[in-house]
Amino acid sequence: MKKxxxxxxxxxxxxxLEIRKKTEENSDGNTVEEKWQNCKEIIIKSTxxxxxxxxxxxxxxxxxxxxxxxxxxxxxxxxxxxRPTRAPQREYQEKRRMAKKRCRESKRKWEQEKVEExxxxxxRYEIRQLYQKMGQLKKGFQPxxxxxxxxxxxxxxxEEEIQKRWMEHFKELLNKESNGKEQVDQNIEASVQEQCIxxxxxxxxxxxxxxxxNNKAPGGDNVRNW
Numbered sequence: 140m141k142k143x144x145x146x147x148x149x150x151x152x153x154x155x156l157e158i159r160k161k162t163e164e165n166s167d168g169n170t171v172e173e174k175w176q177n178c179k180e181i182i183i184k185s186t187x188x189x190x191x192x193x194x195x196x197x198x199x200x201x202x203x204x205x206x207x208x209x210x211x212x213x214x215x216x217x218x219x220x221x222r223p224t225r226a227p228q229r230e231y232q233e234k235r236r237m238a239k240k241r242c243r244e245s246k247r248k249w250e251q252e253k254v255e256e257x258x259x260x261x262x263r264y265e266i267r268q269l270y271q272k273m274g275q276l277k278k279g280f281q282p283x284x285x286x287x288x289x290x291x292x293x294x295x296x297x298e299e300e301i302q303k304r305w306m307e308h309f310k311e312l313l314n315k316e317s318n319g320k321e322q323v324d325q326n327i328e329a330s331v332q333e334q335c336i337x338x339x340x341x342x343x344x345x346x347x348x349x350x351x352x353n354n355k356a357p358g359g360d361n362v363r364n365w
Contacts, residue, residue, distance in 0.1 A: 200249035
C-alpha cells in the first residue's frame with residue numbers, strides 16, 4: 140500500500156463496504172474455505188479499485204519489433220514444453236536466437252544515437268546536460284559491497300560477523316577511559332576558541348553565497364542554488 144494516509148483510509152473504507160455487502164447478502168460463507176475465499180475476493184477487488192501499482196518503465200530501445208520477436212520466442216518455448224521433441228526444440232532455439240539478435244541490434248542503435256547526442260552536447264559546451272546523458276547511459280547494475288575488516292585486517296563477509304565487528308568497534312570507541320582533567324581542559328580550550336571567532340558581516344555572507352555552485356544542494360535541506 141502506498142504511504143499515503145488518505146489512500147489508506149479510502150482502502151479500509153472500501154474493504155468495510157465490501158464486507159458489509161457480503162453480510163447483507165448472507166453470502167459470507169459457512170465453512171472456513173468459503174470465508175477465506177470471500178475475504179480474498181474482497182481484498183483483490185478493493186486493491187484493484189483503490190490502489191495503483193507503479194509500473195516499471197520499459198527500456199527505451201525495446202520497440203515493437205523486439206516485442207514481436209519475444210512473443211514469437213515465448214510461443215515457441217511453450218510449444219516445446221508441451222511437446223519436447225527435436226523439431227519444436229530447433230524452432231525454439233531459432234526463435235530465441237532471432238529475438239536476441241533483434242534486441243541486440245535495437246540496443247546498439249539506441250546507444251549510438253545517445254552517443255551522438257552526447258557528442259553534440261560536448262561541442263555546444265552544454266556541460267550539465269552532457270553529464271546527465273552520460274549518467275543515463277552508465278546507470279545500470281550497481282554492486283554493493285557489504286564487507287569490513289577485523290582487527291587482524293582480514294575481510295569479513297558474513298552478516299552476523301560484520302554486525303559483531305561494528306558492535307565491537309563502537310563499544311571500544313564509546314567506552315574509552317579518559318582523564319577527567321584532560322577532558323575539562325579540552326572543553327575550556329574549545330569554548331575560548333569559539334568566543335574569539337567574530338560573527339560574519341553581511342558582505343562576507345554575500346561573498347560566500349556568490350561562490351556557491353549552481354544546481355547544488357549545500358546542506359541537508361536539499362534546497363538547490365539557482
